[in-house]
Amino acid sequence: MAREWSELSHCTRKKVGAIIVKNNMIISDGFNGTPSGFDNNCEDENGETNWYVLHAEANAILKVAKSTNSCNEATLYLTLSPCKECAKLIHQSGIRRLVYLKGYKDSTGLDFLKKAGVIIDQIKEEDFEKK
Template identity: 65%
Template sequence: MIISDGYNGTPSGFDNVCEDETGKTLAYVLHAEANAITKIAKSGNNSEGATMYVTTAPCLECSKLIIQAGIKRLVYRDSYRITDGIDLLKKVGVEVVNIE
């Protein structure tokens, strides 16, 4: 059962413009993982023991949210050059699956 979805975007109330004129991501843009987890919290659903599917390996900040949300399995396709998010998930026992 799908309990949430998420995408990179701005917080509610902002125009959904994620980059400035130079192509740099704006500081207040939320990652897809954060959007999905906050939607769960607002909906009253529970993510304890859930599996999260993402296209790209999560950053460190999103990995902290994944852990705190009780998500126990993460499936991702594309690796990211910085691995600290994946390393943290593995360290606390979240099952991490790469389907490249």
């Protein structure tokens, strides 16, 4: 389902989706993109990502923060493993498990989450395609 959400992104370089599940219910979702009220242009004229673009997991966590729900003990499903900045948000939000599809170029975020005790699982692309 995170994969479906990634397709909603207007970013051209990377399309990332996130789903947060707690007690077998989806409590939030997100995809990478610009903040509310901004044009949906993720990249500048040179093709570089604009600094203010929010990552999918940050969008999903922020949606929970604005609601009556909590991420505590939840599972986060991502199409791309988190960067180090988002890893801090994941840990501080109380998410206890991360399931991701593809690895981000920098594994520092995953290393941080492992050290923090977050359970991490990667779904292999070929296994995902069989289902």
